[in-house]
Amino acid sequence: MAMDSQKRNETRDRRREEALARRVGEALDQLAHSDAGECPDAELIAAYHEKSLQQDEIVHWEGHFAACTRCRKILRVLAASADTPLDEKEVGRLGQLAAAHTPLEGASQMAKPAYTNRLNWRGRWLAPALGVAAVLTVWFAMRPPWRAADQNPSRTLIAQAPRNEPLPSTGARAIERHAEVSPRKSAKTDVGAPKDIPVTGAQSPNRVIGGVAPSSDVAENTLQAEKKEKAESNSAPVAPSAPVPPPEPSSLKSALALSRKAQVQAAEEAPEVSAADPAGSIAGNAPARENQALAAPDGAVDKIAPSAGANQPLAARNFKSVSRLEESGGNTALIRTPSRSISWRVGKGGSIERSIDAGRTWVLQTSPLQEEWLGGTAVTDKLCWIMGRNGAIARTTDGEHWEKIAPPPLAADSSGKFPDWTGITAANAQTATITADGERGYATRDAGKTWKAQ
Amino acid sequence: MAHESTFAPIEAFSKQYAHLIEWLHSEANCARWGLARSRFAEALRRSAEKRFGGARPDAAEVEVYLKSLHLKDLALACACAEGVEEAWEFFVAHFRQELRAAARAILRTSGSGDDARADELADSLYAELYGVTPTGSARRKSLFEYFHGRSKLSTWLRAVLAQRQVDLLRTASRTVSLESDEEGAPITSGSTSWGASSEAHVRQSSHTLTHHADSTPVDPDRERYLARLDVALSVAFASLPPRERMLLACYYVDQLTLAEIASTLGEHESTVSRQLDRTRRELREVVTQTLLRGAPARDGHGPEPRFDEAQVELAFEYALEDWPFDLSRALSKGEAAADPPEE
Numbered sequence: 001m002a003m004d005s006q007k008r009n010e011t012r013d014r015r016r017e018e019a020l021a022r023r024v025g026e027a028l029d030q031l032a033h034s035d036a037g038e039c040p041d042a043e044l045i046a047a048y049h050e051k052s053l054q055q056d057e058i059v060h061w062e063g064h065f066a067a068c069t070r071c072r073k074i075l076r077v078l079a080a081s082a083d084t085p086l087d088e089k090e091v092g093r094l095g096q097l098a099a100a101h102t103p104l105e106g107a108s109q110m111a112k113p114a115y116t117n118r119l120n121w122r123g124r125w126l127a128p129a130l131g132v133a134a135v136l137t138v139w140f141a142m143r144p145p146w147r148a149a150d151q152n153p154s155r156t157l158i159a160q161a162p163r164n165e166p167l168p169s170t171g172a173r174a175i176e177r178h179a180e181v182s183p184r185k186s187a188k189t190d191v192g193a194p195k196d197i198p199v200t201g202a203q204s205p206n207r208v209i210g211g212v213a214p215s216s217d218v219a220e221n222t223l224q225a226e227k228k229e230k231a232e233s234n235s236a237p238v239a240p241s242a243p244v245p246p247p248e249p250s251s252l253k254s255a256l257a258l259s260r261k262a263q264v265q266a267a268e269e270a271p272e273v274s275a276a277d278p279a280g281s282i283a284g285n286a287p288a289r290e291n292q293a294l295a296a297p298d299g300a301v302d303k304i305a306p307s308a309g310a311n312q313p314l315a316a317r318n319f320k321s322v323s324r325l326e327e328s329g330g331n332t333a334l335i336r337t338p339s340r341s342i343s344w345r346v347g348k349g350g351s352i353e354r355s356i357d358a359g360r361t362w363v364l365q366t367s368p369l370q371e372e373w374l375g376g377t378a379v380t381d382k383l384c385w386i387m388g389r390n391g392a393i394a395r396t397t398d399g400e401h402w403e404k405i406a407p408p409p410l411a412a413d414s415s416g417k418f419p420d421w422t423g424i425t426a427a428n429a430q431t432a433t434i435t436a437d438g439e440r441g442y443a444t445r446d447a448g449k450t451w452k453a454q
Numbered sequence: 455m456a457h458e459s460t461f462a463p464i465e466a467f468s469k470q471y472a473h474l475i476e477w478l479h480s481e482a483n484c485a486r487w488g489l490a491r492s493r494f495a496e497a498l499r500r501s502a503e504k505r506f507g508g509a510r511p512d513a514a515e516v517e518v519y520l521k522s523l524h525l526k527d528l529a530l531a532c533a534c535a536e537g538v539e540e541a542w543e544f545f546v547a548h549f550r551q552e553l554r555a556a557a558r559a560i561l562r563t564s565g566s567g568d569d570a571r572a573d574e575l576a577d578s579l580y581a582e583l584y585g586v587t588p589t590g591s592a593r594r595k596s597l598f599e600y601f602h603g604r605s606k607l608s609t610w611l612r613a614v615l616a617q618r619q620v621d622l623l624r625t626a627s628r629t630v631s632l633e634s635d636e637e638g639a640p641i642t643s644g645s646t647s648w649g650a651s652s653e654a655h656v657r658q659s660s661h662t663l664t665h666h667a668d669s670t671p672v673d674p675d676r677e678r679y680l681a682r683l684d685v686a687l688s689v690a691f692a693s694l695p696p697r698e699r700m701l702l703a704c705y706y707v708d709q710l711t712l713a714e715i716a717s718t719l720g721e722h723e724s725t726v727s728r729q730l731d732r733t734r735r736e737l738r739e740v741v742t743q744t745l746l747r748g749a750p751a752r753d754g755h756g757p758e759p760r761f762d763e764a765q766v767e768l769a770f771e772y773a774l775e776d777w778p779f780d781l782s783r784a785l786s787k788g789e790a791a792a793d794p795p796e797e
């Protein structure tokens with residue numbers, strides 16, 4: 001009874017709140033434009049949109065926007081003007097892929113020709129990846145009987161298999177076997193071949209893109225399905241750190257991009273499964289990689305619900321941003337801008353790459369230093385600070401060109417060696433604070449010309 | 455925000471901030487375009503003048519402000535405004551596609567997916583950016599002179615396009631509404647959807663209120679309670695931060711979804727949802743407290759007696775019905791005035 005009463009009161013309060021809010025809305029709607037005061041010019045609107053106004057200006061102009069229909073429309077249009085849809089060719093390709101994705105019963109007939117087309121298209125680097133995947137398939141198929149008795153054979157397998165274990169190669173036969181497995185539930189994620197195929201025992205920091213997988217890894221597929229369901233049951237938007245569901249068909253490009261990365265990593269570490277898969281088994285097995293919504297998952301989510309990509313309040317609004325050191329691979333750190341549309345990837349040898357399509361493709365940028373970059377922070381889509389070993393600091397203010405920032409002299413030891421930085425925060429192009437393990441931080445307000453110990 | 459300008463003239467400004475201007479000139483890579491320091495200093499001064507206007511900021515404030523500008527974009531804009539061909543070529547090469555893409559996205563939002571029109575919209579900006587006036591007057595004034603580096607150049611360009619498109623649609627909707635008024639028909643044109651929906655909504659509200667007034671006997675208590683509610687809601691609205699007022703406007707006036715509001719404001723959808731819920735709750739709580747508290751006599755008006763709980767309940771019941779609310783008191787510069795309640 002008490003609960004019913006409480007519920008009634010809550011309902012009553014909600015109705016009243018809605019009624020009052022509607023009245024305010026109607027009154028705002030009836031305001032004459034002159035009541036709102038003078039409208040800001042395009043530059044102020046642009047600066048507000050970028051959240052680069054000072055707080056007093058924000059308060060002033062938001063008061064105007066609350067009463068000015070015109071300015072709210074302009075803001076709305078401005079926000080929409082940044083949406084960049086797929087071009088026609090991409091839409092056409094995706095349409096073909098979607099049409100080619102039949103239910104699993106027909107997958108054995110479809111997968112082979114679809115795979116052949118993709119092989120022709122990107123055969124340069126997918127062919128060897130397919131070979132690796134096929135080897136793995138055969139290896140799993142021929143594994144000792146005692147492993148099959150295990151309730152979670154694939155999980156155990158993954159735990160036991162060495163990272164560098166070579167993978168069997170089976171070619172087309174593996175595809176057919178894979179196609180016979182039917183672990184998936186959701187029609188929209190069925191893409192001819194099961195997506196959430198386990199990575200295999202060899203844990204690559206760059207996940208499996210393969211559609212080829214051991215047909216006997218049903219338990220692992222089930223695990224992947226559970227992960228997907230869990231991810232789907234979480235309400236939108238998908239936070240950057242949320243478990244990544246198996247990507248939608250629209251993630252082919254990202255799947256292929258990750259496959260490219262897998263090839264690169266394979267040269268350094270173990271040969272990994274990275275055969276092409278229409279949907280891209282981005283989910284992967286390594287739990288630590290769930291946060292690597294580098295490409296397809298984020299990209300896919302963005303396609304479905306654009307607003308879901310704006311997951312966090314823009315850092316600049318609070319004039320602070322924190323370092324977002326995320327492992328995107330064995331040797332790189334991923335830095336995302338608050339808008340999530342731009343990412344940088346930094347790592348060994350002074351490597352700096354930027355993606356402007358939510359991680360689908362990466363472009364190498366010129367680094368001012370050859371030190372290993374360990375991480376950084378992006379304040380806006382064009383302003384990013386990075387830090388690395390031996391006191392390395394750099395900054396870009398246009399998103400493209402990087403300039404070295406002199407480290408704080410006080411941070412050097414008696415031999416003149418600078419520490420490896422472990423954290424950086426930045427509020428704008430001039431103001432940043434940098435720290436090293438076990439050491440105090442150093443702050444600059446003039447882009448590194450001078451530093452103050454914290 | 456608009457002030458009479460008392461900012462330092464260029465000579466004093468250049469002298470006071472000589473070192474800073476030199477540094478900024480270097481940071482902005484002005485040498486690439488052959489942009490003289492004096493020219494760039496003038497641009498910096500204009501930017502600071504626009505920001506601070508009649509206020510007298512101290513040197514540290516000005517320095518922080520100038521350092522926060524998008525210097526390279528400002529230098530490029532200055533060089534283009536000066537007619538430096540290299541700068542113009544760079545601008546076209548690097549911004550043209552983005553501008554066209556933005557124009558297409560903008561036209562799509564208004565229901566027109568015509569790429570040719572979008573390219574025309576984008577390209578029409580070039581003449582003004584370059585400084586060719588329609589009348590071909592001798593003085594060449596580039597649109598770039600209105601850019602002061604407070605935002606990215608690309609965002610500014612998109613904002614200009616957005617402004618033009620919105621103003622174009624508003625002009626079109628006003629033209630259509632004049633014609634429709636003669637026929638008494640509601641506006642349904644897709645291309646004027648924004649302007650039309652708001653006006654249709656208001657029209658519908660007023661028709662509803664009129665209908666209510668004509669067909670139902672007036673409850674004498676109702677008017678008294680609504681008058682008190684009017685004051686209480688004005689107080690509640692005035693206490694809301696501008697951000698929350700803006701949220702209410704986006705949601706209830708523009709009829710945007712939470713996702714659209716989030717996209718517009720650069721926030722997370724759940725953040726917008728929480729803020730909206732909080733705003734509505736604040737409105738109710740402040741209105742309730744204002745009714746319970748009453749108000750002393752002031753400004754020639756009599757005191758407002760306190761409502762008890764039952765009266766507050768009744769006031770809210772009346773609030774659920776159609777009820778005109780005038781925001782002008784809440785938005786006026788003085789205190790929200792109150793009509794004495796009818797006794």
